[in-house]
Structures are given as structure tokens and as C-alpha cells.
Amino acid sequence: MQHAVNPWVAFAYLVAGVCFILALRGLSSPTxxxxxxRFGMIGMAIxxxxxxVTHVPTITVLVEGADYAALLxxxxxxxxxxxxxxxxxxxxxxxxxxxxIAMTAMPQLVAAFHSLVGLAAVLVxxxxxxxxxxxxxxxxxxxxxxxVALINPVSRVEMGLGVAIGAITFSGSVIAFxxxxxxxxxxxxxxxxxxxxNLGVLAAxxxxxxxxxxxxxxxxxxxxxxxxxxxxxxxxxxxxxADMPVxxxxxxxxxxxxxxxxxxxxxxxxxxxxxxLVGSSGAILSYIMCRAMNRSFISVIAGGFGxxxxxxxxxGTKTDRPWKRGxxxxxxxxxxQAEQVIIVPGYGxxxxxxxxxxxxxxxxxxxxGVRVKYAIHxxxxxxxxxxxxLLAEANVPYDEVFExxxxxxxxxxxxxxxxxxxxDVTNPAAKTDKTSPIYGMPVLDVEKxxxxxFVKRSMGGLGYAGVDNDVFYRDNTMMLLADAKKMVEDIVKxxx
Amino acid sequence: MDFIAILSIFVLxxxxxxxxxxxxxxxxxxxxxxxxxxxxxxxxxxxxxxSAAAGSLGGKWLGLLAVVLxxxxxxxxFAVTQRMLAMYKKKERPAAK
Numbered sequence: 001m002q003h004a005v006n007p008w009v010a011f012a013y014l015v016a017g018v019c020f021i022l023a024l025r026g027l028s029s030p031t032x033x034x035x036x037x038r039f040g041m042i043g044m045a046i047x048x049x050x051x052x053v054t055h056v057p058t059i060t061v062l063v064e065g066a067d068y069a070a071l072l073x074x075x076x077x078x079x080x081x082x083x084x085x086x087x088x089x090x091x092x093x094x095x096x097x098x099x100x101i102a103m104t105a106m107p108q109l110v111a112a113f114h115s116l117v118g119l120a121a122v123l124v125x126x127x128x129x130x131x132x133x134x135x136x137x138x139x140x141x142x143x144x145x146x147x148v149a150l151i152n153p154v155s156r157v158e159m160g161l162g163v164a165i166g167a168i169t170f171s172g173s174v175i176a177f178x179x180x181x182x183x184x185x186x187x188x189x190x191x192x193x194x195x196x197x198n199l200g201v202l203a204a205x206x207x208x209x210x211x212x213x214x215x216x217x218x219x220x221x222x223x224x225x226x227x228x229x230x231x232x233x234x235x236x237x238x239x240x241x242a243d244m245p246v247x248x249x250x251x252x253x254x255x256x257x258x259x260x261x262x263x264x265x266x267x268x269x270x271x272x273x274x275x276x277l278v279g280s281s282g283a284i285l286s287y288i289m290c291r292a293m294n295r296s297f298i299s300v301i302a303g304g305f306g307x308x309x310x311x312x313x314x315x316g317t318k319t320d321r322p323w324k325r326g327x328x329x330x331x332x333x334x335x336x337q338a339e340q341v342i343i344v345p346g347y348g349x350x351x352x353x354x355x356x357x358x359x360x361x362x363x364x365x366x367x368x369g370v371r372v373k374y375a376i377h378x379x380x381x382x383x384x385x386x387x388x389x390l391l392a393e394a395n396v397p398y399d400e401v402f403e404x405x406x407x408x409x410x411x412x413x414x415x416x417x418x419x420x421x422x423x424d425v426t427n428p429a430a431k432t433d434k435t436s437p438i439y440g441m442p443v444l445d446v447e448k449x450x451x452x453x454f455v456k457r458s459m460g461g462l463g464y465a466g467v468d469n470d471v472f473y474r475d476n477t478m479m480l481l482a483d484a485k486k487m488v489e490d491i492v493k494x495x496x
Numbered sequence: 497m498d499f500i501a502i503l504s505i506f507v508l509x510x511x512x513x514x515x516x517x518x519x520x521x522x523x524x525x526x527x528x529x530x531x532x533x534x535x536x537x538x539x540x541x542x543x544x545x546x547s548a549a550a551g552s553l554g555g556k557w558l559g560l561l562a563v564v565l566x567x568x569x570x571x572x573x574f575a576v577t578q579r580m581l582a583m584y585k586k587k588e589r590p591a592a593k
Contacts, residue, residue: 013541020535021512027520027528030584037527037577040535044570051541057548079556083547086560090567097568098575106526106580113533113573116565120539123562127546127555134549135542154499252529259536260506266545267502271538273509278532280513285525378522385525389580392523397587403522 010269012050017273019043024277030398047270048087056080103393104350107248107382108180114251115173118232121166121258122225125159128265129221137265153213155265160209162261163221164228169254171232176247179236180382189237198234201227235301242347242424244382245289246300253282285384292378292404294430294440323459326478328490331418331453334478336495338415340371342407344444345387346380348421348457352484355394358420361488362396364495373410374401375444377425408445417449419471421484423456427469436467452477455487527580534573540566 019039026036057079063070101109129151132138137155141148151159178184191197205227212220239247260275290297335341343362349355362372374396380387391401411417419426426446429436446452452471458481459472471477480487520528543566546559 016538017509020538021516023531023535024513024516024520024528027524027531029521030524030581030586033524033527033581033584034578037531037574037581040531040577041574044535044538044574047538047541048544051544055545055548057550059550076550079548082560083544083563086547086563087567090564090569091571093564094568094570094572095575098572098579101576103580106530106576109572109576110526110529110533113530113569116569117533117536117539120537120543120562120565120569123558123565124539124542124546127552127558127562128542130558131546131549131552131555134551134555135545248529252532255533255536259539262539262542264502264506266542268541269502269505271541272502272506273512274535274538276506276509277513277516278536280510281517281528281532284514284517285529288522288525376522383526383529385523385528388523389526389583392580392583392585395583395585398523398584399587401523 006054009050009054012046013268013270014273016043016047016050016270019046020270020274020277024281043270052083057083103390104353105181106389107244107386108177110383111173111177111180111248111251114248114255115170115177117255118166118169118171118173118251118258121255121262122163122170124262125163125166125265126221126225128159128262129163135266151216156212156216157209158261158264160212160221160224162258162265163225164205164209165254165258165261167225167228168232168235169251169258171229172236172247172254173232173251175233175236176244176251179241180244180248191234191238194234194238198231201231201234205231239300241382242379243293243300245379245384245386246286246293246297248383249282249285249289250301251282253279253286256280256282289379289384292442294438294442321473323473324478326453326480328480328482328487329494330478331480331487332491332494334451334453335365335370335416335418335491336368338365338370340373340410340414341365341416341418342411342414342446342449343372343374344417344419344422344426344446345374345376345391346420346422346425347382347386348423348455348484350381350386350390350421352421354420354485354488355390355396357485357488357492359391359394359396361492361495362400364492368495372400373407375404375407376401377404377422377442377444380422380425404442404444411445411448414449416451416453417446418453418455419446420455420488423469424467426471427467429467429470438467447471447474447476450476453480454478455480455482455484457481457483523584524581527577530573530577530580534570534577537566537569537573540570 020043023036023040026032057076058073059076061074063072128135132149132151138149138151208224256275256278263271365372376387426444430438430441430443543559543562
């Protein structure tokens with residue numbers, strides 16, 4: 001093998017890999033999480049410094065003395081400067097973005113970051129393809145046509161997979177970013193015969209990766225790249241807004257597999273360990289999100305859920321049943337008399353940026369002796385844990401925030417359930433109505449509370465699944481129709 | 497390292513990842529995505545090798561561009577994770593008030 005690496009170098013990469021494991025381990029509790037993040041930074045520093053030290057760019061200089069001339073190898077200071085400048089530029093952009101970004105924009109930011117990992121993987125694979133000898137994956141051969149670098153067949157497969165997964169991650173994340181950022185409608189865009197097209201493109205790229213082992217011509221490599229960009233695009237375009245938690249997790253997973261594939265090419269243990277960690281992390285998150293929606297991963301990826309349902313919703317599923325409307329004063333009175341209030345936030349809270357005023361409301365209620373808890377459905381929001389971050393931003397202590405399975409039994413002993421910006425995740429039809437598109441999805445049992453206060457912009461709009469929510473029409477429900485932030489502000493005023 | 501050796505590292509790391517990620521509390525799933533994103537930028541190792549290598553000008557510039565992209569992710573990813581994690585606070589003790 002040409003990979004004759006210094007054992008200390010291999011050891012350094014291994015230490016970096018272990019630091020990354022500890023970084024994720026730290027996230028098991030908020031108290032250890034910051035230390036975990038520091039482990040991550042240390043691991044990254046070790047990996048980067050090791051590479052810089054072992055791969056100092058050199059140039060050959062001709063040294064001429066009075067009676068001799070010699071070719072010597074010297075450090076290429078220009079190249080060193082370029083690398084340092086590239087890191088500094090990236091650092092400046094990254095740090096500025098991280099400091100400025102609003103917490104509500106976190107899903108877009110994560111999607112944008114995934115696209116960068118994907119593109120970086122494509123670029124590294126392309127660089128390795130153009131200069132395989134430098135990466136130690138090719139034998140330089142002298143043929144009658146000149147010097148040819150023959151890339152190892154195994155490395156070709158790894159490189160092909162790396163570039164393909166990287167390209168899918170890139171174009172998929174760009175589409176996810178555009179959808180989350182509102183540059184592109186959240187509604188699924190359905191191409192005719194899209195499953196046939198998708199499978200065809202996928203089969204073609206798999207076949208080409210296989211063919212790449214026989215023929216390393218540039219057209220094979222670049223066609224794999226282009227086809228994979230197309231797959232990422234075709235895959236994400238038909239997926240609607242509320243399925244984004246699955247998509248973001250899935251792309252997270254892909255960015256990991258791309259790093260792992262490149263790690264195989266470079267025989268680098270830090271990259272392989274990280275790739276495996278990130279890949280499994282994203283896969284587990286996708287699984288958790290799918291389970292929380294009671295949908296199979298395949299059906300989410302096949303897309304189009306929102307389109308069919310909203311067509312149905314506009315037609316006949318809505319009923320003209322009577323419902324009760326309440327005012328901010330009614331809500332304030334009911335909650336101040338309560339022993340326990342459970343707040344159920346959803347994506348609507350994020351859109352209205354109502355988390356700060358919501359915490360203020362919670363504080364006022366607590367000052368009046370009311371127990372306040374928050375209940376979070378796993379798919380509330382646009383990415384896993386979205387609501388938790390927003391509540392944390394608003395200074396809600398994390399021990400007042402509960403996951404679905406930990407709090408669901410408490411609704412029956414609760415005086416007021418305050419639903420703000422959530423809908424489908426509270427729909428009891430998921431438990432009873434076998435014909436409902438959301439049947440089987442675990443939901444928060446808000447209707448079991450003595451009173452349900454449901455903050456909603458208007459009675460017209462339905463949730464993402466396009467199904468009517470029985471909770472609206474129950475005797476114990478009071479609809480608070482207004483912008484979420486405005487309504488909570490009015491309640492806060494009324495509580496004084 | 498031969499192929500089987502690195503494959504072993506990969507397979508074992510998948511298992512480690514599986515158990516470590518299941519133990520992450522759901523409240524920290526967003527920081528988990530941010531930090532996994534930062535660490536997957538370890539791909540910068542490949543980018544640095546490409547930028548330092550002589551022999552292919554195209555490869556070198558692709559490498560440098562990849563260094564910029566991966567650095568954005570590394571610094572941005574860790575910084576934003578740090579910012580989020582600093583927000584998670586426990587209930588204040590009444591005595592502290």
C-alpha cells in the first residue's frame with residue numbers, strides 16, 4: 001500500500017475521532033453539553049493541525065552556488081499563505097453568520113450548512129480525481145501516451161460514492177433551504193412520473209459508479225456528479241413543508257456518509273469515525289421524526305403528502321359546526337384561576353416569534369401560583385428540537401419543558417391546555433378515526449384538559465395534513481382567533 | 497491501513513454512533529444537528545491535502561474552495577451550537593432571587 005503513514009499521525013486522527021464521540025456524548029444532558037461542544041472543537045483542531053503539519057506545501061528550488069547547482073525542496077510560502085487565508089475567510093463568514101442568525105431561522109441555517117458539507121465533499125472528490133497521486137490512491141504509470149495515474153479500483157468506488165452522496169446532499173439541502181427560508185413555496189411540487197424518473201436517474205448513477213472501476217475517463221466521473229445533483233433536486237422538490245424535519249435529518253445523515261466515503265478514500269480514521277457518527281445520528285433522527293408522524297420513511301421520501309390532503313381539505317372535509325370564541329380577557333381569567341396550565345407550542349409560535357411574550361405570560365401565571373408546563377411534540381416545528389431551542393432562547397427553564405410521552409398522561413388532571421401555533425399534533429382523530437390521513441400518529445391529548453384554549457389565526461386555515469380538528473368544536477374549547485404574538489400580549493396585559 | 501481495517505473502524509463507529517445518539521436528550525436535537533454538521537466538516541482534512549499538493553492546479557483551487565466552505569461550517573457550526581447550548585438553563589432556585 002502507498003499509505004505508509006507515521007503511526008503518530010494515525011494516532012492523532014484517532015484521538016480526534018474519539019473527541020467527536022465525546023462531543024455527541026455530552027449532549028445527553030444540558031449540563032454536560034457545553035463541555036461536549038468543546039471536545040468537538042478540540043477534535044477538529046487536532047485533525048486540522050495534524051493535516052497542516054504533515055502536508056506542508058513544498059516547492060523545488062534551484063540553488064546555484066559558485067561551483068555547484070542543486071535542487072532543494074523548500075516550503076512554498078505562497079501556498080501556505082493561501083491556505084491560511086482560506087481558513088480565515090471561512091472562519092470570518094462562519095462566525096459572523098453564527099452570531100447574527102435569529103433562533104427562528106435555525107432550520108434554514110442548518111440546511112445551508114449541510115449544503116456546504118455536501119459541496120465540500122464534491123470538491124474534495126473532484127480534487128482527488130484530478131490529482132490522485134497526491135492523495136496516494138493511484139500508481140503513476142509511464143505509457144507510450146505519456147504519464148498516466150491509474151487510480152485504484154477500490155478508491156474509484158469510494159470516490160464515486162463520495163462525490164455522489166456529496167452532490168445529493170448539496171442540491172437537496174439547497175432546495176430544503178429555499179423551502180424553509182420561504183424563497184420557494186412550502187407546497188410539494190409534483191412532476192408527472194416522478195418515481196420513474198427518480199429511479200431511472202438513481203439506477204443510472206449506480207451503474208456508472210460500477211463502470212467507473214473499469215474506465216476512469218473524465219466523462220464517467222462528471223456524469224456521476226451531474227446525475228447526483230439532479231437526484232438531490234428531484235428528491236426534495238416534491239416534499240412539503242411539515243415533512244421538513246425528516247428531510248433535514250436525512251440530509252444531516254447524508255452529509256455524514258459523504259464524509260465517511262471520503263475518509264475511506266483518504267484512509268483517514270477521523271473522517272471515517274465522524275462520518276459514521278453523523279450518518280447514524282441523522283438516520284436516527286429521521287426515524288424518530290417518522291415515528292412521531294406514524295409515516296414510513298419511504299412514504300415521506302416519495303413525497304406529495306400535503307398536496308393530496310389539502311385538495312381534499314378545500315373540498316368537503318370542513319364542517320360548519322358551532323364553536324366558541326373567547327377573548328384575551330377570558331383566557332387570562334381562566335388561566336389565572338387554574339392550578340396547572342400546559343402550553344403546547346407549534347410552528348405557528350415560531351412564525352409569530354411569540355416565544356418571549358409566551359414566557360412572560362408563563363412568569364405572570366407562576367407569580368399567581370399557577371403551575372406552568374410546556375408540552376412538545378417531536379415534530380412540532382421544522383426540525384428536531386426546534387421548539388426546545390426557541391423556548392430556551394426565551395429563557396424558559398428546560399426542566400419545565402416535557403416531551404410527549406412524559407406529559408401526555410397529565411392533561412386529564414390539567415385545568416387549561418394552551419395550544420399556540422400547533423394543530424395536527426393535537427388532533428384526536430389520529431386516535432379514533434381510521435380514515436383520517438393522520439390516523440395512528442401519536443398526539444397530545446389536549447382535549448382531556450378541563451378547558452382548551454386554542455390560539456389560531458382564523459377558523460379557515462387547516463393544519464398541514466389538511467384535516468379538520470375536532471378539538472375546535474368541543475364544549476370545553478375556546479378559540480382565540482388572532483395572531484399568536486398579539487393574542488399572548490393581550491393576555492399578558494389582561495393578567496396585570 | 498488495509499481496506500478491512502478501515503471497514504472495521506467504520507462498522508464499529510456506526511455502532512458507537514447508534515448508542516451515543518439514542519442517549520441524546522430530545523430537547524437537544526437541534527444542537528445535535530448543528531454539532532454533527534460542524535464535525536462532518538472534518539472533510540477539511542481532504543481539502544487541505546488537495547490545496548497543499550503540487551501537480552494539479554485545478555485540484556489545488558478546488559481544494560482551497562473546499563477549505564473555505566468547510567471552515568465556514570466548522571467555525572459557524574461550533575459557534576452556533578455554543579450559542580444555543582448557553583441558552584439552556586435550569587429553573588432558578590428561589591433562594592437565588
